[in-house]
Amino acid sequence: MLSKMYYRELYCGTPVRFWMGLALLTTFILIGLGSAYYMEHSGHWVTGMSNQVVWGLPHVFAIFLIVAASGALNVASIGSVFGGPMYKPLGRYSSLLAIGLLVGGLIVLVLDLGRPDRLIVAMTEYNFKSIFAWNVILYSGFIGIVAVYLWTMMDRSVNKLYRPLGFIAFFWRIALTTGTGSIFGFLVAREAYDAAIMAPMFVIMSFSYGLAFFIVTLIAAYLWSDRQIGELRLAKLKNLLGVFVGAVLYFTLVFNLTNLYATQHHGIERFILLDGGVYTQMFWFGQVLVGGVIPLFLIYSPAFDKSRWAIAAASIAVLIGGFFQLYVIVIGGQAYPMTVFPGKEVLESSFYDGVVSSYVPTFAEGALGVGGIAIALALVAIGARMFKVFPESLEDPEEA
Numbered sequence: 001m002l003s004k005m006y007y008r009e010l011y012c013g014t015p016v017r018f019w020m021g022l023a024l025l026t027t028f029i030l031i032g033l034g035s036a037y038y039m040e041h042s043g044h045w046v047t048g049m050s051n052q053v054v055w056g057l058p059h060v061f062a063i064f065l066i067v068a069a070s071g072a073l074n075v076a077s078i079g080s081v082f083g084g085p086m087y088k089p090l091g092r093y094s095s096l097l098a099i100g101l102l103v104g105g106l107i108v109l110v111l112d113l114g115r116p117d118r119l120i121v122a123m124t125e126y127n128f129k130s131i132f133a134w135n136v137i138l139y140s141g142f143i144g145i146v147a148v149y150l151w152t153m154m155d156r157s158v159n160k161l162y163r164p165l166g167f168i169a170f171f172w173r174i175a176l177t178t179g180t181g182s183i184f185g186f187l188v189a190r191e192a193y194d195a196a197i198m199a200p201m202f203v204i205m206s207f208s209y210g211l212a213f214f215i216v217t218l219i220a221a222y223l224w225s226d227r228q229i230g231e232l233r234l235a236k237l238k239n240l241l242g243v244f245v246g247a248v249l250y251f252t253l254v255f256n257l258t259n260l261y262a263t264q265h266h267g268i269e270r271f272i273l274l275d276g277g278v279y280t281q282m283f284w285f286g287q288v289l290v291g292g293v294i295p296l297f298l299i300y301s302p303a304f305d306k307s308r309w310a311i312a313a314a315s316i317a318v319l320i321g322g323f324f325q326l327y328v329i330v331i332g333g334q335a336y337p338m339t340v341f342p343g344k345e346v347l348e349s350s351f352y353d354g355v356v357s358s359y360v361p362t363f364a365e366g367a368l369g370v371g372g373i374a375i376a377l378a379l380v381a382i383g384a385r386m387f388k389v390f391p392e393s394l395e396d397p398e399e400a
Helices: 015-042 057-072 074-080 088-111 116-124 131-154 156-185 198-224 231-261 263-275 278-300 308-335 363-386
Strands: none
Touching: 015 088, 015 363, 057 074, 057 088, 057 131, 057 156, 057 198, 057 308, 057 363, 074 088, 074 156, 074 198, 088 131, 088 198, 088 363, 131 156, 156 198, 198 231, 198 308, 198 363, 231 263, 231 278, 231 308, 263 278, 263 308, 278 308
């Protein structure tokens, strides 16, 4: 039988500890903003990007946070849409984390545009044949819907709207991640993209990354605030993460096997799987080993059955592997040369025809990306301090 839940603001031990943590995050934010200012005023040449690789490391961070934001809402969706009583008390924090991650990712995206002021054009002039125009609506709509969804959880006077908003938020976040994946699926000019499976693969990637973010931050918050989390609840989250990690590996396998079947994609597959240098290493050691095999071992090995540190380590490994996966997709896909005239033999020119593009990220690009993560975590920390999103205790129910 589930006991009644009581919520209160997050207090990380002492006020000093909270403000010290916030000060550390603020430091990373200021460094990130300084890096954005430096790249904005010095010009494109101070980054590792070029005319061939136009989406650099900040875009990897931005897409990583945006995709994870959609998945972070998964816990709230299970509680409202699917009626999971063990997940329902975690819905408030799930919603807050989703908003924080999306805002952090969008800030990185805007500051990496080169001309952030042109965001006004994207917000006022819509070309509905462009998936980017649709994403402006999806991103802003997600924040608004999830904010109202969170309100229905916290205010009993509007609680009757809780379940309908849960359904709307669930389908909206699926559309959001589908739109993000479709950015790559619709880019037919790049052999590494141009696949319908990109959209559903990004959806399942969001489930994995978002839940990993949720588990890591939940364990950290309850550890720092001296609150209790029951073994049963963590076990359910852990097993769910294992399913999502396995699904990501499955979609990755299907995606690459499909490309290997098509002769025209043999070049890009050989580049990613065998001859891509750093991209090949990131794929096998970062994405597959760190992001897939190791987390599955930590999750399902009997030796770590009730180890909270193993659950946290598996979640962190999923995030690291997920970042490598997006790096290979975003950067590796651009580094491989475009086929300008498919099926034709052309003479090489001075415009990098048939040449793998070089990209080495700079400190400023990395600092901007880390600053985006810091913004997301700072927003979540401030929100958890201001609003009652955490249950006082998450101990196991008397009868499961």
